[in-house]
Amino acid sequence: MREVAIIGTSITKCGELWETSFRELIAEAGINAIQDAGIEGKEINAMYIGGMSTGSFIGQEHISSLTVEISGLNDLHIPATRIEAGGASGGVALHQGYLAVASGLYDFVVVGGAEKTTDTVGGETTEILSSMSDREWEAFFGATFPSLYALMARYHMHYHGTTSEHLAKIAVKNHYNGSLNPKALYRRKITIETVLNSSMVAEPLHLFDCAPVTDGAAALILCPLDKATDYADMPIKIAASSQSSDTLSLCRRKNLDSLLATQKAVDDAYKKTGYGPSNIDLAEVHDCFTIAEIMALEDLGFVKKGHGGKAMDENLTELNGSIPINPSGGLKARGHPLGATGIYQAHEIVLQLKGKADKRQINDARIGLCHNVGGSGGTAVVHLLEVT
């Protein structure tokens, strides 16, 4: 397998982008990524695009072909593949794109993700999101995503003493980071009281414990590492790309305080590289709810199981902490454009490793981790990105 690098990235602003269509989002992200890489469209060999529920949101499936057309690459007739893995669609698309280059099959691959969640034709958003959980054993009985993560939060609180204040500190940190990110949806700082006084969505999760779904699109350009310097001044190496799975339904799992798919994916990534949690300088993790970031801290090995809440008391995960988490603002403040989220995470890590993250820059960042989850942990993807 060849080593693979990221030579271009782009994201659109996250938000309720009423005046921007799905195809405009794709065009903006795709063209800017190609320009960032300094390649020509005709050099592209294949495309992988993550989209979560485009059929339900905007009545448009088959977005691979649409993306080829919008990008003006249809005359190339390149293979274009849409990946769906719930909120991990972007991460899985990146994994597949990585494999396509690493295997020697293709040299230049576009990996993207796009989702249009506002201004949609497909009905109620909560109902659409429920399609990522187990329709027959969870959603039909009324379980929404907040309620599934609320079960995990309750479990974590019961067994590990995690508190609502710990959860709130995740939101406060991520909103602070988002305030420094011009592409973030939420750019206002909040306090612990903001979270604790916000409406209860699914006890113990308040409104401010939940990440907002947003519109957005993002794209990366991948190529073999040994060709990367012909294009990028500072190519970023994909040191590891690992994808894992678990049961779709929570009721089939042995416990609710961990995502085994995350643990398996990161174990693979650490084994492949010889790195461990102490080598990681920063991470973008899948904080679809505040409890999810607590579990990610533990499952990724940054703190011991059960210590995720306590880590928040020690400010370990702030921009200047020992392991900064979600410098972009995370799903919570930058926004969660569903099928594109995994690509947004990689974009942020690339910016940080290149020293281009402006006011939220982590000093001396050399190795970053991306952690993207589908549903309530039925899919997890971990990428380790590294300065070369």
Next chain:
Amino acid sequence: MREVAIIGTSITKCGELWETSFRELIAEAGINAIQDAGIEGKEINAMYIGGMSTGSFIGQEHISSLTVEISGLNDLHIPATRIEAGGASGGVALHQGYLAVASGLYDFVVVGGAEKTTDTVGGETTEILSSMSDREWEAFFGATFPSLYALMARYHMHYHGTTSEHLAKIAVKNHYNGSLNPKALYRRKITIETVLNSSMVAEPLHLFDCAPVTDGAAALILCPLDKATDYADMPIKIAASSQSSDTLSLCRRKNLDSLLATQKAVDDAYKKTGYGPSNIDLAEVHDCFTIAEIMALEDLGFVKKGHGGKAMDENLTELNGSIPINPSGGLKARGHPLGATGIYQAHEIVLQLKGKADKRQINDARIGLCHNVGGSGGTAVVHLLEVT
């Protein structure tokens, strides 16, 4: 790249399977394919599953994780990836599974497809199918899939003298083949009059020019060719696997009598193998409408452009013709289980190459072609399968 073989296959019956759920379909196809291959579940390294509009049909996305759970493979935490490419979802899943084994990354990969189109929660089927076309430039203006293929039929008739009788002969042949296939949806023979007297759906396409969407699931087990004989008495080699794309919308194409994505995919497959149309003993092609089979005959090189209709007057494509097409009954008579269709095609070719196709067996079949199309040709996949 390593050579790849198919060592196990399985399909469920096609039909309106009111008493069988989506997950039961997946379980039946998956378990039977694993048994057919003679492997154990724990040997499986990865899974690719095609599903077209499961979110809209049954409110269930994230079917990769669901499939892992249903198969009882969740403890393995293997990468499981859902592919969506309209009606080519199954073919693209097979292409990705092929690449995963060919690259040396994985040894044993399950490739499947599943769709539940009856007994659904998601509203009107025609509307859901329109999600595979261009929502903004086609569907919003009232263009349904039959009307898009009707445009192609009109164009073909105008420029090449193709007639409604030519189209009807496709349906008659495929229904005859379906009458010999116990897993087919339609098992009654029809006549040219049956087609011409049936309701007009979108002029010139009658009801019997249109393939029925059905429920169904199918699975294949892939492994490296050099390990295949440890498992299968008669492994079938994937001699070529090619995926291509084109514009999503018809209005962006230069002409309407060809699918350029099909031509590009089959050219790649022929180049890779050194084979040409004359080497192919039989083919399963994407006859979502009768005109689609006419175009496929031409685009795949079996007859010259414009001669697809005339080929029907010469009975070239019957079971005992020079190039038997759709011995299974095709999408038209076996049924079109959307995201699973590409896998059904491969299953039929494997049966034929192994001499196990019973009453519809093609004599001395050694090389077979599968041709799977998404939407109105925005995606096309061609596989060449071969006796080793």
